[in-house]
Amino acid sequence: xxxxxxxxxxxxxxxxxxxxxxxxxxxxxxxxxxxxxxxxxxxxxxxxxxxxxxxxxxxxxxxxxxxxxxxxxxxxxxxxxxxxxxxxxxxxxxxxxxxxxxxxxxxxxxxxxxxxxxxxxxxxxxxxxxxxxxxxxxxxxxxxxxxxxxxxxxxxxxxxxxxxxxxxxxxxxxxxxxxxxxxxxxxxxxxxxxxxxxxxxxxxxxxxxxxxxxxxxxxxxxxxxxxxxxxxxxxxxxxxxxxxxxxxxxxxxxxxxxxxxxxxxxxxxxxxxxxxxxxxxxxxxxxxxxxxxxxxxxxxxxxxxxxxxxxxxxxxxxxxxxxxxxxxxxxxxxx
Amino acid sequence: xxxxxxxxxxxxxxxxxxxxxxxxxxxxxxxxxxxxxxxxxxxxxxxxxxxxxxxxxxxxxxxxxxxxxxxxxxxxxxxxxxxxxxxxxxxxxxxxxxxxxxxxxxxxxxxxxxxxxxxxxxxxxxxxxxxxxxxxxxxxxxxxxxxxxxxxxxxxxxxxxxxxxxxxxxxxxxxxxxxxxxxxxxxxxxxxxxxxxxxxxxxxxxxxxxxxxxxxxxxxxxxxxxxxxxxxxxxxxxxxxxxxxxxxxxxxxxxxxxxxxxxxxxxxxxxxxxxxxxxxxxxxxxxxxxxxxxxxxxxxxxxxxxxxxxxxxxxxxxxxxxxxxxxxxxxxxxx
Numbered sequence: 037x038x039x040x041x042x043x044x045x046x047x048x049x050x051x052x053x054x055x056x057x058x059x060x061x062x063x064x065x066x067x068x069x070x071x072x073x074x075x076x077x078x079x080x081x082x083x084x085x086x087x088x089x090x091x092x093x094x095x096x097x098x099x100x101x102x103x104x105x106x107x108x109x110x111x112x113x114x115x116x117x118x119x120x121x122x123x124x125x126x127x128x129x130x131x132x133x134x135x136x137x138x139x140x141x142x143x144x145x146x147x148x149x150x151x152x153x154x155x156x157x158x159x160x161x162x163x164x165x166x167x168x169x170x171x172x173x174x175x176x177x178x179x180x181x182x183x184x185x186x187x188x189x190x191x192x193x194x195x196x197x198x199x200x201x202x203x204x205x206x207x208x209x210x211x212x213x214x215x216x217x218x219x220x221x222x223x224x225x226x227x228x229x230x231x232x233x234x235x236x237x238x239x240x241x242x243x244x245x246x247x248x249x250x251x252x253x254x255x256x257x258x259x260x261x262x263x264x265x266x267x268x269x270x271x272x273x274x275x276x277x278x279x280x281x282x283x284x285x286x287x288x289x290x291x292x293x294x295x296x297x298x299x300x301x302x303x304x305x306x307x308x309x310x311x312x313x314x315x316x317x318x319x320x321x322x323x324x325x326x327x328x329x330x331x332x333x334x335x336x337x338x339x340x341x342x343x344x345x346x347x348x349x350x351x352x353x354x355x356x357x358x359x360x361x362x363x364x365x366x367x368x369x370x371x
Numbered sequence: 372x373x374x375x376x377x378x379x380x381x382x383x384x385x386x387x388x389x390x391x392x393x394x395x396x397x398x399x400x401x402x403x404x405x406x407x408x409x410x411x412x413x414x415x416x417x418x419x420x421x422x423x424x425x426x427x428x429x430x431x432x433x434x435x436x437x438x439x440x441x442x443x444x445x446x447x448x449x450x451x452x453x454x455x456x457x458x459x460x461x462x463x464x465x466x467x468x469x470x471x472x473x474x475x476x477x478x479x480x481x482x483x484x485x486x487x488x489x490x491x492x493x494x495x496x497x498x499x500x501x502x503x504x505x506x507x508x509x510x511x512x513x514x515x516x517x518x519x520x521x522x523x524x525x526x527x528x529x530x531x532x533x534x535x536x537x538x539x540x541x542x543x544x545x546x547x548x549x550x551x552x553x554x555x556x557x558x559x560x561x562x563x564x565x566x567x568x569x570x571x572x573x574x575x576x577x578x579x580x581x582x583x584x585x586x587x588x589x590x591x592x593x594x595x596x597x598x599x600x601x602x603x604x605x606x607x608x609x610x611x612x613x614x615x616x617x618x619x620x621x622x623x624x625x626x627x628x629x630x631x632x633x634x635x636x637x638x639x640x641x642x643x644x645x646x647x648x649x650x651x652x653x654x655x656x657x658x659x660x661x662x663x664x665x666x667x668x669x670x671x672x673x674x675x676x677x678x679x680x681x682x683x684x685x686x687x688x689x690x691x692x693x694x695x696x697x698x699x700x701x702x703x704x705x706x
Contacts, residue, residue, distance in 0.1 A: 045451065045475035047501055088691055116380065117560060125460040126685035127480050134563030134683075135696045140380035141563050142488060143480040143683070143698075145462050153477060157492065164499025166382055225452060228469030228476050348469075348478070350461035356423055361470045363478075 046224045046257035053162035054217035055369070056169070056210045057107035060326030061100045062318075063178065063204025070305040074326040076103050082179060082204060089179035093122070093129045093206075096318070097175035098136055100206035104171065104325075108210050115139050115210070116167035119157050121150040122175050122317050123202070124184065129175050139171065147346030148243075148272055149226065150174040151207060151321035152365035156223040158211040159367075168212060175206035176316030185236070185351055198238040200274050201310035203303055207321025218332055222341075222368035224254040228348065230361040236354045240277025240300075240312055243345040246362035247273060248284035251343055254366050255290055262293045266337045267328065270364070271320025271344045272300030274313025299323040299344075320344045324369075332371050340369045381559040381592035388497035389552035390704070391504070391545045392442035395661030396435045397653075398513065398539025405640040409661040411438050417514060417539060424514035428457070428464045428541075431653070432510035433471055435541035439506065439660075443545050450474050450545070451502035454492050456485040457510050457652050458537070459519065464510050474506065482681030483578075483607055484561065485509040486542060486656040487700035491558045493546040494702075503547060510541035511651030520571070520686055533573040535609050536645035538638060542656025553667050557676075557703035559589040563683065565696040571689045575612025575635075575647055578680040581697035582608060583619035586678055589701050590625055597628045601672045604663065605699070606655025606679045607635030609648025634658035634679075655679045659704075667706050675704045 041048055060075040067078025077099060084092040097120070105115065118139035120130035127143050134141040146153040154172030161167040179189055181202035187193045195201075211220065229249050233242035247270050255261060262268055262285075273281055278298045285292050299320040300313035324342050331337045343366035349358070376383055395410040402413025412434060419427040432455070440450065453474035455465035462478050469476040481488040489507030496502040514524055516537035522528045530536075546555065564584050568577035582605050590596060597603055597620075608616055613633045620627050634655040635648035659677050666672045678701035684693070 090687065090691065121480065123461075124685065125687060126458075126482070126683060128683070128685045128688050131563055131683035131696055131698070132688070132693070134698070135565045138562055140560040141698060142492070142560060145456065145478040145480045147461065157477070160495060160499060160501055164495060164501065166495055166499065225475040225477060227473055228466055230470045348461060348463070348466035350459065350463045352425065352460060353463050353467070356425065358467070361466055363466070363469070363476055 041257050044257040045253060046222060048222055049159060049163045049220055052219035052221050053159040053211050053213055054219050056212040056217045057104050058209040058325035058329055059100045059103035060322040061096050061206045062322050066203055066205055066303060069303055071303060071327045074330050075322060089177050093175050093177035093180050094133050096206040097129050097133045097173060100208040101137060101171060101173050104208040104210045110169060110210060112137050112139050115169045115171050117142060117161060117170045119144060119154045119170060120173045121145045123147060123181050146363060147348055148315055148317050149344040149346030149363050149365050150317040152342060152344035152367050155209060155367050156365055159220045159223060162211050162213045170211045171208055172211060173208035174317040174321045176202050176318035178202045178204045181316060195311045196237045197311055198276050199311040200239055200300060200313055200315035202316035203314045203319040205318030205322035207318060207325040209325055218329055219370045220367055221370045222258055224250055224366045226250040226363040226365045228361045228363050230359050232359055234359045236349060238276060239315060239347045240273045241280055242347050242360040243362045244273055244277040244280035244284060246364040247281050247343055247345045250364040250366050252288050252290060265295055265339050265341050267340045268292060268296045269342050270298045272315045273298050273345055274300035276312045338371045342367050376592050379592040380588060381557060383557055384494060384498045384555055387554035387556050388494040388546050388548055389554050391547040391552045392439050393544040393660035393664055394435045394438035394542060395657040396431050396541045397657050401538055401540050401638060404638055406638060406662045409665050410657060424512050428510050428512035428515050429468050431541040432464050432468045432508060435543040436472060436506060436508050439543040439545045445504060445545060447472050447474050450504045450506050452477060452496060452505045454479060454489045454505060455508045456480045458482060458516050481698060482683055483650055483652050484679040484681030484698050484700050485652040487677060487679035487702050490544060490702050491700055494555045494558060497546050497548045505546045506543055507546060508543035509652040509656045511537050511653035513537045513539045516651060530646045531572045532646055533611050534646040535574055535635060535648055535650035537651035538649045538654040540653030540657035542653060542660040544660055553664055554705045555702055556705045557593055559585055559592060559701045561585040561698040561700045563696045563698050565694050567694055569694045571684060573611060574650060574682045575608045576615055577682050577695040578697040579608055579612040579615035579619060581699040582616050582678055582680045585699040585701050587623050587625060600630055600674050600676050602675045603627060603631045604677050605633045606658060607650045608633050608680060609635035611647045673706045677702050
């Protein structure tokens with residue numbers, strides 16, 4: 037039975053739901069990065085043989101779902117619910133993939149925090165006795181996101197140093213109540229934070245305060261400290277936001293220490309073409325379900341907190357001169 | 372403790388969460404319709420004094436949240452979670468309202484099914500012991516939706532008879548585990564259904580099969596029949612979809628009977644300017660939290676099932692020649 041830590045926004049899962057299986061499917065650029073060997077599949081073609089990048093993104097997402105279920109020997113009819121979202125207007129990657137899967141569906145939107153939001157709702161459904169198996173999935177695609185949020189890539193606009201590069205990647209996790217897999221022990225739900233940043237070319241700066249807010253709440257609510265985790269990852273503040281988060285947490289008396297890293301940096305390493313680092317729903321999903329879960333399975337990491345960060349702007353809100361509200365959700369994973 | 376009816380997509384809430392308080396805030400057109408006297412507030416100005424309809428929509432939504440909390444004597448800090456979504460790209464109405472509320476936030480997207488999706492997740496959080504009070508809210512606005520999905524209203528495009536009219540309305544429900552209020556007894560989660568309809572001017576036809584799929588599952592899973600309910604409402608199939616749903620259910624051996632109606636028809640009555648009827652996330656929310664809950668509170672209805680229906684298209688998916696996948700979620704409400 038779940039416990040909501042009284043008066044907080046943190047769940048403690050007493051009989052922790054577990055990640056029975058998970059998957060990561062990435063594009064060609066991601067498949068040449070430093071984490072290449074950790075992903076299940078790297079598709080050499082951005083377009084995955086499709087005529088539009090939106091259709092390609094769906095294939096990445098569907099593959100991720102099928103691989104996660106396949107590893108667990110599960111079929112769609114064995115899965116009670118499919119929780120998914122993505123960056124596209126009306127989350128069409130998630131919803132159209134829902135047609136193919138035929139699994140009862142709850143659509144979510146948290147921008148790049150979607151991987152954590154989905155995992156939290158999946159864990160709640162399993163821990164609360166509402167489901168046996170829940171699939172939480174998300175995706176992003178460089179081309180679909182660039183043309184929706186910024187410019188068609190054909191324009192070849194020069195990137196600013198604070199820009200992040202939307203990952204072409206999808207990830208899925210099959211959460212269950214059985215005894216196998218990585219445990220989901222705690223989760224902290226984020227508040228929407230607006231600290232006045234309005235530069236849509238600097239998402240890291242916009243998202244860092246939301247990450248600080250959620251991580252601070254997580255440490256306070258659980259009584260844990262950063263040093264209690266082998267790895268703390270944000271996903272995805274990248275280089276600009278990472279430093280800001282470290283500063284913000286230092287000022288709050290909770291220095292992040294040496295075990296802190298960011299999915300947007302881990303995914304691409306020092307590749308200068310991505311500017312500040314990676315972003316997109318698929319970034320934290322692929323890094324978590326590919327790299328981190330592998331290290332945990334191999335015993336190299338025992339306790340990890342993944343804090344996925346989302347910038348909740350739309351191109352319209354930016355055009356209307358609005359700030360960028362952000363949210364971050366975090367999930368503790370333990371062997 | 373919740374019960375997931377084994378092998379189904381229906382939840383049975385054994386100690387049912389309840390709607391402690393709820394609210395409906397509507398625009399000038401809705402405030403002149405047949406349900407006018409049931410809404411908490413009717414704002415005489417579509418724009419609610421703002422420069423853009425997007426900012427106006429947020430004010431409708433924020434008012435709905437504040438009114439629901441106010442009726443219960445609750446402040447934002449008394450509410451554990453805020454579950455919300457809307458029709459706008461990146462659900463900016465819900466997210467930007469989250470900044471003002473400061474309540475931990477889970478963003479959802481189910482198009483016009485959002486009212487039911489939010490109520491389901493709220494009920495799950497309360498029933499599973501994850502929260503004491505959860506606010507589920509949604510909104511839509513005629514001007515924001517028309518210019519995003521179809522044409523700027525300044526063009527004055529002639530409506531087709533199958534068109535629906537997006538309601539300017541917001542609704543919120545404060546769900547809790549205490550002994551007061553309307554009980555949420557069952558919920559059935561929808562699958563994404565694509566029956567090949569691709570006409571974005573005929574959402575009712577696209578959504579009817581999803582409503583039939585979910586309602587049929589609901590009746591099968593619960594062992595109930597349409598005649599067990601004093602009222603079955605879909606929200607919002609309107610005139611075209613309502614007849615299709617009746618046909619589809621008749622063919623499945625579960626005729627909908629005389630207690631069936633649709634929120635999109637109830638909201639505007641015979642007003643010819645809305646063509647087939649109303650739509651939008653705010654339509655089913657305002658009709659449910661204004662009209663239906665009032666009738667239940669007055670003892671005129673005892674058992675209602677609300678099946679909110681959503682068309683999961685984006686303008687881009689339509690331009691790319693895709694069909695319109697749809698989903699419907701339903702919730703049983705009992706005195």
